[in-house]
Amino acid sequence: DQQVKQNSPSLSVQEGRISILNCDYTNSMFDYFLWYKKYPAEGPTFLISISSIKDKNEDGRFTVFLNKSAKHLSLHIVPSQPGDSAVYFCAASAGYQLIWGAGTKLIIKP
């Protein structure tokens, strides 16, 4: 039973436009959500996070939105740049254990 779901395996976005990556979760006990970015042959690197007491967190071009009633979070990247092409993982935490989604491959087209 997958508690964190990323339903889009891939997403293609024009350079300069907004990229929106989505994530759904089922466990209402999750209290912290993170987005990680992964390049080929590298481990995931932390990108941005949000606590369950907030509904938005912004860091430069990256904004994460949390809708607790819908158990949904999204990552917005504006404007999208070629270096943003990577696999993005959504992860949720209830304590120290991270529960991960399957990832969404983002492709930024020139």
Place this chain on the structure above:
Amino acid sequence: EAGVTQFPSHSVIEKGQTVTLRCDPISGHDNLYWYRRVMGKEIKFLLHFVKESKQDESGMPNNRFLAERTGGTYSTLKVQPAELEDSGVYFCASSPSPYDETQYFGPGTRLLVL
């Protein structure tokens, strides 16, 4: 500051053989985690060390997997005997505190069991 390192980067073995993966966490990080990603699916938690003690090994698939962290520094994950379904990428991560949700990941070890 050196990041999390893992060795080897790749390993190809035959079913029934033994493989040992090594992880060196960031210096000073008491918390060390092992994860596995199989066939492009989600990354799954395997276990968590606090120093040399296993805090949570609920994600370990079966008793063919043995993790150790002698002295609370580097960790090893041994698979014996390896099965085909053990193929995947094994990631190690570390963090200074169990309450620090930001875990720092190594590049992973790609294991292929033939």
